[in-house]
Every structure is written in structure tokens, then in C-alpha cells.
Amino acid sequence: MEIELSAEDLAFQNEVRAFLDEALTDDIREGARLTPGVRTKPEIAQRWTKKLADKGWLCHNWPAEHGGPGWNTVQKYIFETECAQAGTPTINNMGIRMVGPVVMKYGTDEQKAEVLPSIVKDEFQWCQGYSEPGSGSDLASLQTRAVKDGDDYIINGSKIWTSGAHYADKIFCLVRTSTEGKKQEGISFLLFDMDLPGIKVEPVIMFSGEHELNQVFFDNVRVPQANRVGPENKGWTVAKYLLEFERGGIAYTPPVKAGLKRLREIAEQEAGGGQRLIDDDDFRRQLSHLETQIWANETTEKRVMSALSNGQNPGSASSMFKLRGSELLQQMLELTMRAIGYYGGVFQPDAYIPGANVDPIAPKHGVTATAKYFNQRAATIYAGSSEVQRGIIAKHVLGL
Ligand SMILES: Cc1cc2nc3c(=O)[nH]c(=O)nc-3n(C[C@H](O)[C@H](O)[C@H](O)COP(=O)(O)OP(=O)(O)OC[C@H]3O[C@@H](n4cnc5c(N)ncnc54)[C@H](O)[C@@H]3O)c2cc1C
Known part of the structure; x- marks a missing residue:
């Protein structure tokens, strides 16, 4: 797969950026930023999914015949990267990412006609x-x-x-x-x-x-x-097929990369005593180590995704994505905790409410860092624990 973007890809990237500039309003972005949980609060997230649905981009991974935009792998990756960098809400994508692919493969014609358009139009959670x-x-x-x-x-x-x-x-x-x-x-x-x-x-x-x-x-x-x-x-076969999409239906790297970019910005600011964290050898070493792993994971993710055509299932590789993606996310949040120092000890849930009339004790980048760190401890449990993913990789990928 080409890592450098072609002229068409760059044009597509500009189209996505133009859409995000217009549609991702400050209040939606702020609601996403202040979300301490795994997903953005539904009242914020659903305002965003409506905009994506109106644009025809909600089911961005779906084949065109079922209402997706019919993008190729590079376009999907660009879209996910741009959304992560812009700080879009983390949406409830269980219809898009799980029910949709299952109904496409195992549903009757009646089920396809009833369920798929309703997901494309964002009618139900x-x-x-x-x-x-x-x-x-x-x-x-x-x-x-x-x-x-x-x-x-x-x-x-x-x-x-x-x-x-x-x-x-x-x-x-x-x-x-x-x-x-x-x-x-x-x-x-x-x-x-x-x-x-x-x-x-x-x-x-x-x-x-x-x-x-x-x-x-x-x-x-x-x-x-x-x-x-x-x-x-025969629901077990259907259930396992769905899990492939739950674990591997999207790229894990873009949000981790976006978090890493923010982390680097924090580390480059002056902290107490005029010191910058980025000048600390030990911190820089940890940051570089994480960046290298993220880069390696991104390359693997792109390579495997490029081998899949529209709507194809990711197979057991989804366990590799899930395992590494969730571990890297946690490592990024751990380093963020280190970067915010004493502010990590502040528990001020009122400050998570967009527009609340409270003065956050922590600086802007630190308000939800601790809650995110704790909530994402669950990333190596939900959608199947890391131990279970290792078992699948050992058996189905490595043939042990
Ligand atoms: C935030 C969050 C959101 C979730 N959302 C949903 C949801 O929307 N819908 C839903 O259905 N479920 C959901 N889950 C449940 C999730 O899928 C389960 O928690 C997960 O599959 C682990 O199951 P368990 O909690 O029963 O732990 P257990 O299965 O009891 O595991 C306990 C420990 O034993 C280890 N273990 C278990 N079996 C093995 C094995 N064979 N080999 C090695 N180690 C093993 C596990 O890795 C774990 O460390 C969610 C979980 C979390 C934390």
C-alpha cells in the first residue's frame, strides 16, 4: 500500500477537512473534549451522527450498495485520521460497525431492507x-x-x-x-x-x-x-462474525496518534520552574518508544486493511488490532497522566460539563485526563480481554 498520499487522496483529505471545519461546531468539539468516558455523551454524539448521516458519511466503512460512500481503504483511513485529529465525538457505532455487517451477510432480504437503511439514516441507537x-x-x-x-x-x-x-x-x-x-x-x-x-x-x-x-x-x-x-x-457463527468487526472494523491508530500529538504539545509547554517535560531524557525516551510502536502498528493496520475489499471481514487479524490498539491507547493515557503531574489527583466532575459555570482547577488539557485514564483501563477488557485475544492469535493466526 502507498503510504504517501496521491493528488486525489490529498483532494479527498481537503474535502474531509472542509466538512469538519463547517460541521464540527465548537460546542460539539468541546463536548467531545470534555468527555471522560469511553464514548461521548449521547446528547452530543447524536448531534454529530446526524450531521454525518445527512452528509452520507455515517457508515463510512460500508459498501456503496448498502448506503456507504463507497470509499477505498486509503480514503477511509484519511477520514478516520482527520476525524481523530479534529477531535470528533466517539460515537455509539454498534449499528454501523456490528449490526450492519452481520445483517449484510446473514440477514434475509426483509431484514436488509428494514435494518440497513435505518442505520444509514441514524434512526436508532x-x-x-x-x-x-x-x-x-x-x-x-x-x-x-x-x-x-x-x-x-x-x-x-x-x-x-x-x-x-x-x-x-x-x-x-x-x-x-x-x-x-x-x-x-x-x-x-x-x-x-x-x-x-x-x-x-x-x-x-x-x-x-x-x-x-x-x-x-x-x-x-x-x-x-x-x-x-x-x-x-447457529447464532454462534453470526456472533463470531460480528466480533471480527467489533474488534477490527476500524483503525485503532488514528485516535491514539491524535492523543500522542496532544501529549507532545503538553510536554513542550513550560511546567513548574520553567522546565519543559520534553527536555527530560527519561520522558523523551518513553515518548519516542511509544511513537515507534504506534508507527509500527499503523503500518500493520494499513497493510491488512488495504488487503480487504469493501465490506470484507477482517478475520483473526482483528484480534491483533484490538490487542495492540487497546494497549497503545492505555500507554498513551499513562504518559499523559505523567505529563499533567499533580493535576492528575484532581477530581472535579462539574468541570466535565460543557459550558458549566466552574473554574477548572487543572489546565485545559488536564481536566479529563485522570477520568480517561481510569475509564480506558476497560479497553483491554471490553470487546474481549487481551488474554482472550492472545489465545485467538496463538490458535488462528500463528497456528500454535
Ligand atoms: C467498559 C465495558 C463495556 C462493555 N460493554 C459491553 C456491551 O456493551 N455488551 C456486552 O455484551 N458486553 C460488554 N462488556 C463486557 C465484556 O465483553 C466482558 O467484560 C469481557 O468479555 C470479559 O468478560 P468478564 O468481564 O466476564 O471477565 P471474565 O471472563 O470473568 O475474565 C476474568 C479474567 O480472566 C481472564 N480469562 C478469562 N478466560 C480466559 C482464558 N480462556 N484464557 C486466559 N485468560 C482468561 C480474562 O482475561 C480476565 O482477565 C463490556 C465491558 C466493559 C469493561
């Missing part, structure tokens, strides 16, 4: 009902039951760590439709509305005080069998 109390890494042991009743399933059980369930309109959910044979062979994949009778959502508050996670309870929830994606009891 989705959440993911995979994990259960007791079934995280060992996902196939899940116990939420779906029992047939006429044309419907009746669902009972519970999901946990369900990000965004408190504002989601719809859920994609793994349920047990058989207890016979191997545990992987009795699972089905369902799509349904979150406002059905019998669904209860309870918050799980994070260490930092944020509400992103939930536990969802199903008490005799009636879902049409027509909402099943793929054959009954």
Missing part, C-alpha cells in the same frame, strides 16, 4: 446483549433462554455490561434456544426493540462515576422468530 453475569470470556456458556411460543420466542434471563442500554432503541442479543449438544450449538442471534414489555434496564455506575454500563433483565419478553438473524441454533 443499538446496544449489544452478549455478556451475562458468569458468561464474559466464556461467552458460549450464556444462559438467557428463548423458548418458542407460536411464531414468537419468549425470553427470560439477564445481560450485563450492556453499554448504552439506557438510551438504546434496539438490542442485538445472543440467546440460548437449545440445551442439547455442545454449548456453541444452542445459541441464536436476535434483534429486538428495547421498549418491549418485560425489559428492565438498571445502571452499573463506573469507578469514575459515569453511567455508561447497565444490567438488562428480560422477564417473559415476546420477540417474533422473524427477528432471528441466521438459522436457529
Whole structure:
């Protein structure tokens, strides 16, 4: 893959920059900057996704036939890099990145016609009902039951760590439709509305005080069998396909690079006693080490992505991206904590509210650094822990 941008790529980059200059208003950018959690607050993020949807760029990774802009790999990478550098919100992309690819591959024509355009138009927020109390890494042991009743399933059980369930309109959910044979062979994949009778959502508050996670309870929830994606009891195949996109459907490097750029700017400012952190040998060595790793990861990411044509699945390489991307993100946030020094000890959640009438104790770049550091400890857990990714790489990439 060409690393240097061609004249057409540069023109495309300018087009993206012009759009961002106009559409990414100061209040949206500020809301994204002040977000301490994994995702930007929904009221801010959804204003941004509407703008992307109006422009036809929301599903930027999708093939044109399903409503994507039909960009090539370089264009997608440019778009993601420019968005990260500009500081766009981190959106809930479960519809775009997970449900969409699954419905494209396994959905019926009716499901494609109903679900895909609604994602392109940003009509609904989705959440993911995979994990259960007791079934995280060992996902196939899940116990939420779906029992047939006429044309419907009746669902009972519970999901946990369900990000965004408190504002989601719809859920994609793994349920047990058989207890016979191997545990992987009795699972089905369902799509349904979150406002059905019998669904209860309870918050799980994070260490930092944020509400992103939930536990969802199903008490005799009636879902049409027509909402099943793929054959009954074959949901494990569908679920694994979705995970490839969850772990590898986007480039991890652009946001880490954007964070690194900001970190370098912090380190180049004068700190106490007129010293600059960038002049500290030990800090510079750590920064250079991180930059080298990010560069290596970016090269691998571009190489693998360029080998994929539009809509193709990333396969087991997605585990490599997820593992390295999440580790590098954490390393970048650790160095940022070091760079902000004593301000890392400040807990001032009121300062996270855009436009709040409070004087932040920390300088602008330090307001959410600690909360981001703590929240992103989860990056090596969500979407499958690092240990689980290493197991997949050992088995499916290295053939050990
Ligand atoms: C912020 C956040 C958001 C999340 N959002 C969602 C969501 O929206 N929807 C959803 O369904 N889930 C979500 N999850 C759940 C997430 O997918 C699980 O937490 C994850 O898969 C790990 O499962 P667990 O928490 O049950 O840990 P466990 O599976 O109990 O693992 C505990 C420890 O044992 C290790 N371990 C487990 N099995 C192995 C093995 N075979 N080899 C080596 N080590 C192993 C793990 O790496 C981990 O360190 C979210 C989690 C977090 C933290």
C-alpha cells in the first residue's frame, strides 16, 4: 500500500477537512473534549451522527450498495485520521460497525431492507446483549433462554455490561434456544426493540462515576422468530462474525496518534520552574518508544486493511488490532497522566460539563485526563480481554 498520499487522496483529505471545519461546531468539539468516558455523551454524539448521516458519511466503512460512500481503504483511513485529529465525538457505532455487517451477510432480504437503511439514516441507537453475569470470556456458556411460543420466542434471563442500554432503541442479543449438544450449538442471534414489555434496564455506575454500563433483565419478553438473524441454533457463527468487526472494523491508530500529538504539545509547554517535560531524557525516551510502536502498528493496520475489499471481514487479524490498539491507547493515557503531574489527583466532575459555570482547577488539557485514564483501563477488557485475544492469535493466526 502507498503510504504517501496521491493528488486525489490529498483532494479527498481537503474535502474531509472542509466538512469538519463547517460541521464540527465548537460546542460539539468541546463536548467531545470534555468527555471522560469511553464514548461521548449521547446528547452530543447524536448531534454529530446526524450531521454525518445527512452528509452520507455515517457508515463510512460500508459498501456503496448498502448506503456507504463507497470509499477505498486509503480514503477511509484519511477520514478516520482527520476525524481523530479534529477531535470528533466517539460515537455509539454498534449499528454501523456490528449490526450492519452481520445483517449484510446473514440477514434475509426483509431484514436488509428494514435494518440497513435505518442505520444509514441514524434512526436508532443499538446496544449489544452478549455478556451475562458468569458468561464474559466464556461467552458460549450464556444462559438467557428463548423458548418458542407460536411464531414468537419468549425470553427470560439477564445481560450485563450492556453499554448504552439506557438510551438504546434496539438490542442485538445472543440467546440460548437449545440445551442439547455442545454449548456453541444452542445459541441464536436476535434483534429486538428495547421498549418491549418485560425489559428492565438498571445502571452499573463506573469507578469514575459515569453511567455508561447497565444490567438488562428480560422477564417473559415476546420477540417474533422473524427477528432471528441466521438459522436457529447457529447464532454462534453470526456472533463470531460480528466480533471480527467489533474488534477490527476500524483503525485503532488514528485516535491514539491524535492523543500522542496532544501529549507532545503538553510536554513542550513550560511546567513548574520553567522546565519543559520534553527536555527530560527519561520522558523523551518513553515518548519516542511509544511513537515507534504506534508507527509500527499503523503500518500493520494499513497493510491488512488495504488487503480487504469493501465490506470484507477482517478475520483473526482483528484480534491483533484490538490487542495492540487497546494497549497503545492505555500507554498513551499513562504518559499523559505523567505529563499533567499533580493535576492528575484532581477530581472535579462539574468541570466535565460543557459550558458549566466552574473554574477548572487543572489546565485545559488536564481536566479529563485522570477520568480517561481510569475509564480506558476497560479497553483491554471490553470487546474481549487481551488474554482472550492472545489465545485467538496463538490458535488462528500463528497456528500454535
Ligand atoms: C467498559 C465495558 C463495556 C462493555 N460493554 C459491553 C456491551 O456493551 N455488551 C456486552 O455484551 N458486553 C460488554 N462488556 C463486557 C465484556 O465483553 C466482558 O467484560 C469481557 O468479555 C470479559 O468478560 P468478564 O468481564 O466476564 O471477565 P471474565 O471472563 O470473568 O475474565 C476474568 C479474567 O480472566 C481472564 N480469562 C478469562 N478466560 C480466559 C482464558 N480462556 N484464557 C486466559 N485468560 C482468561 C480474562 O482475561 C480476565 O482477565 C463490556 C465491558 C466493559 C469493561
